[in-house]
Amino acid sequence: MNGGSGFTLTISQNKFLAHGAREVNAIVTIESTGLGGLLGGEEPDTGMAEVIILDTSASMEWPITKIMAARQAAMKAVDNLRDGVSFAVVAGNHVATMVYPREEQTVEANRRTKIEAKAAIGGLAPSGGTAMGAWLQLAAQLFAPHREDLRHAILLTDGKNEHEAPEQFGATLSAVAGSFVCDCRGVGTDWEPDELRRVSSALLGSVDIVPDPNDLEADFRAMTEHAMGKSIGDVALRIWRPEASRLKFVRQVLPSVEDLTERGVKAGRMAYDFPTGSWGNEVRDYHICIEVMSGAVGQEMRAAWVRLVQPGDPPEVLASGNVLASWTDEEGDYTMIDPQVAHYTGQQELAEVIQAGLHAKRSGDLDTATTRLGRAVTLARQTGNEATSALLDKVVDVIDHESGTVRLKSVVDKVDEMSLDTRSTRTVRTRKE
Structure with missing residues (x-):
């Protein structure tokens, strides 16, 4: 169903269940079109804040091409910022340090601030260790005044998170989850995919490897262009299910697999909100599994009511649809698996x-x-x-x-x-x- 908001929600499922069966599976496809953004040919009017986080630990100096390429890529990202976007650049080693501006705040992107930021980036020199949690904490502080804006960060590292205990890192991720969207990149081969995947998962971003430092500039350009194309943020998937039923899991399954089950926040009687982050013109799919009370042959029920909502008082419903369950003794119906x-x-x-x-x-x-x-x-x-x-x-x-x-x-x-x-x-x- 299209809520007249630029979002369309469709549900794919086989609603038929055998007598005694209780598990209902459905794929929820959400497509957003006409939201504006650079991909749509016009700039979104939504406020936006961007933080670029560069690993400047000692390992970035070997080979020297890594830090050189990282500086160049960050400069390209700054160039790609729309005028008016609030931004900051952070250097990360065993602590987090402001690169631009020097104060712990963001500044508005314009010709002057971009030139100043690129000059500051050009002076970065590697030293020290790696404590990614500290980097993310500083980013969250910088984003704090921008709760009404789209909030996006880029995090680049080349190493393992060796200067924080795993428990401390996990606590930080829990604390900053939902504060902003973060795309993570690992350059070279001395970093841990599991660590960056934890960051991107907590912050609903992407993760990828950039084996050759020379490819960083193109990758940073693509990430910032994608971020600049977003026009609506903090959208939630609200799922209502009947009493005496159980929501077994909620997972994003396109463009990547991301388990959202434990991220649900109560949103009224029998309903929970699951975060989806920021949207531009795109398509995403979600897999929902509900365990319901078994019904009699011929009985049909609503197993879930799925709505895409934007925060507000009251929240705006962008699109909605129903997941159904219908019991039958026709084997040809209940044995068919939805493609x-x-x-x-x-x-x-x-x-x-x-x-x-x-x-x-x-x-x-x-x-x-x-x-x-x-x-x-x-x-x-x-x-x-x-x-x-x-x-x-x-x-x-x-x-x-x-x-x-x-x-x-x-x-x-x-x-x-x-x-x-x-x-x-x-x-x-x-x-x-």
């Missing part, structure tokens, strides 16, 4: 088995690694995820795609293994027959 549900179930499993396989490989459990990555080869082929198939081909020798029979390659480039790990959660849309 969208099947497709994204396979891609969620694909992400899980790739990460499990790579963890097993790193720990020396080669049998488990072979089994899991073999299953990944089969799933990638079945779901049409050609990009993941290509990445898998660099880590395993495929003997048979259908059965998932593979051999681990004896020599694997670290870039290839980290690329597979980092991009394991990326998904593709259902293939059209």
Whole structure:
């Protein structure tokens, strides 16, 4: 259903259940169009704040091309900011330091401030360790005065979070979650995909590897252009479900797999809000699973009421739709699996088995690694995820795609293994027959 807001919400499911069955699965597709933004040919009138966080730890000096490329990429990101956007640049090592402006605040982007910011970035020199939590805390402070604006950050690192205890880092992520959207990039191969994935997950952003520092400039340009194209922020997926039912999980499944189940916030009787972040003109899919009380043959019920809402008093409903459950004794009806549900179930499993396989490989459990990555080869082929198939081909020798029979390659480039790990959660849309 289209709420007249530029958002369309459609639900794909097989509503029919066998007598006694209780689990209802549905894919919620949300498409936003005509929201303005650079991609739509006009600038959005929504206020925006941007913070660029650059790792300036000692490791960024080896090789020297890393810090040089990072400085150049940050300058390009500053160039791409729309005039009027509030922005700041932060340097991160074992502490977080303001690069521009010197005070802990943002400034308005214009010709003068961009020139000043680029001059300050050009003087950055690597030293010290790595404490990403401190970087994110400073970013959250900078965003605090901009609660009504779109808030986006870029975080670049080349190393592991070695100067914070895991518990401290986890507490920081919990504290800053929802404060802003953060796209994370790891340059080189000495950083941990799991760490950056935790950051991007908590802050509803993306994560990727940039093996060659020379590619940073293009990547930063793409990230800032994408951010400048957003025009509506802090949108929530509000899910109501009947009493005596249970919401088993809520997951974003396109453009990447992201479990939102534990992020729900109570929004009235039997309803919860799940964060979706900022939107421009785009399409996203969500997988919802509800466990309901079993009904009699011929009975139909609403298993969930799904609404896309923007905060306010009262909140604005941007689009809505219903997830249904209907019990039948017709085997041909209840055994049919919805293609969208099947497709994204396979891609969620694909992400899980790739990460499990790579963890097993790193720990020396080669049998488990072979089994899991073999299953990944089969799933990638079945779901049409050609990009993941290509990445898998660099880590395993495929003997048979259908059965998932593979051999681990004896020599694997670290870039290839980290690329597979980092991009394991990326998904593709259902293939059209």
